[in-house]
Amino acid sequence: MHPKKIVDGVAELGAVLTVEGNDLYVENPEKIYPEVEELIKAYKPRVITYLKGEYSAQQQAIDQTIEKILACFLGEPQDVNGKIQDWLKKDEASADLFLQLFVEWRKNGWMQVREPTANYENHITQELSKIIFNNAMRHFKGG
Template sequence: MHPKQICDDFASIGSPLVLDGSNLYIENPENVYPELEEFVKTYKKRIIQYLKGGYSPKEHSIKQTIEKIIHYFLGIEQAMNKKIENWLNHDAEALDMIVNQLFIELWNNGWVEFSNPIANYENHITDTLSSQIFERAMSYFKGG
């Protein structure tokens, strides 16, 4: 989910997300269910980056694509699963990057609860891998 949408949704219920230095706060937390507080925590890193002005549309496209790929591997039904499967059947190098590099780096960063979004487990290595995987996927889908 795009951090802007999360921020907009919280603002609409009277509990905007506020950045104080590197700390993220929910104003009027009494308006927010505990489950929503937990949801914000799972995307905290991206929300902070967005509020600091460092979350570009391209970066969102990359992260969204990687999340769809991860959902494919987790067996979550989504419309593009067949397209992802076709791509990976034709791009062994991308498959290797995902399984033997990206997943391992995320695991090393603490992503062991696979139902959690990867947002708080990303680092410069996963960002680089994600960008490379995204470029390979887009090249395939555009017929390159």
């Protein structure tokens, strides 16, 4: 999920997300629902990066691609599943990289596969994600 959606959704409820250093604060927290608070917590690193103005369109493209591949692995219905499956059948190296990404998220504490991975990312997962993204773009753009 793009952190802008979270920030905008919180604003629609009458609350504001702010950042001081690496800490995230909610102004008027009584206006948000517990489910929204959980969503904020699940995407906290990305929200902080976004509010600092450091969340690029490229990073969003990488995150969105990885989320779609993960959803495909989990059997969640989406239009691109067939294309993702065909690609990974042909590109075993990328499938292996995605499995390595799973292992790295696990090492970082990600134990619930339906939980967003944002809180379990580090330089290793970010590098693996970039490689997988680049491989996917090369495949889907016919290169």
